[in-house]
Amino acid sequence: MLKDYGLDVQKLFLEMMLQDAESYVRVQNIYNPENFDRSLRPAAEFIAEHSDQHKTLPTVEQISASTGIKLTQVPDLNEGHFEWFMSEFEQFTRRQELERAILKSADLLEKGEYDPVEKLIKDAVQISLTKDMGTDYFADPRLRIDKYFNSGGQVSTGWPQMDKILYGGFSRGELNIFAGGSGSGKSLVMMNIALSWLQAGLSGVYISLELSEELCALRTDAMLAGMSTKEIRKDIDQTELKVKLVSKKAGQYRIKALPAQSNINDIRSYVKEVQVQTGIKVDFIMCDYLDLLMPVSAKVSPNDLFVKDKYVSEELRNLAKELNVLFVTASQLNRSAVEEIEFDHSHISGGISKINTADNVFGIFTSRAMRERGKYQIQCMKSRSSTGVGMKIDLDYNIETMRITDPGEDEQTNFKRPGGNLLDSIKAKSTMINGTEPADPIEREETVKITADVQSAKLKQLLGQIKAN
8 A cells, every 4th residue: 555645646546537437436435526636636626527517537638628737648557457546546535534534623622512523533534435245135045034134133122012013123223212202101111121131131221311320220120129119118138139130140231321412422432431341242222312312413403303303313323233232212202192092203202303214113102090000002103124013012011110011912902903902992982971081091991881880770770660560
């Protein structure tokens, strides 16, 4: 590799491109006229403009007439020469882009703008020609299919019904969102999934931008020990024993509270620090929750939820791919979803921007009466890799231990298409009491049963009177 890309070398690059259109096309994704010396930049710009407008490279005579820069034909070029050109031009471009990024970063640092610096440097370092030719579809179908289902990391959520919808569970490198209203249990759902993964031997981190580390840990204690927080307070020794017994077979787990308005760089640096200091291989990240994060790649007002969430969700998904981890986060439902029992994209706070980016989106439907009865419902709002959109699953909830479990495949609460689940049947049986309809689906169910019993008793009384007469 050359150490110095002086004026003569840069001129040779332009001359070799003009003699082989194929070489120009191959470097087009990294070609930037600003990387060339000022004396050659007009020629480099003319080549780019001419090829864009006329779909062909200009001749040396055209360049000379338009810019006054004289380029010549290089004789006796062969395939080996162009291989050298591809390799050296890649290094030249990376070096020039990195140099410009460093100079720009210095200006940003003086202004106190630190977040864009990492992206500038990272983008410059990652500049390269496209060498990966992609997947040869017909080459090895079995290997290709196995790679998708196995190396992709299909990991069970701990709820067989949800696994069935997702064809096995969540995959690494994907962004998964659970959306729910305030107090619907978004954090509880994420903590339950995290506990299932820990018990399966995976290691991960739970990042909270809302709850304290101690509260997150206490809720996990209750789920793991099968005890209420009140019981834990009375018998800390028993809780400690149960947690330590589980820890012998479980993965490693770290809970970290970050301030609201943190960004993806804060999460990335924390995860890297965990891996360096503890040696933990992070398999999953829980981020509670997306709406409280700010983007790094663009300056956006916190009030512009659509744009803010678009950038944040894209950065979270890129982070999941970069670290090759299972990634789960949550989002708020807007006020229009409060009275709804069927969720769609319009109910997501901030609009559809985060939905477009996410791989899987689930709505959490519950109410106080449902929780008291020990019921949760998860609705699949979007799934890239399955046909589960629109399906609902009904889960059991222990109000004391906060554990959410799958009632089992034999229960009537198995997942069904819309129109066939528990809440739909309740909704269909709704009746009026004194001219008003109960707001809660569970109350409507109780109303149906009570009304039916009363009507039956009256009917028997009337029949008895008829017979007596």
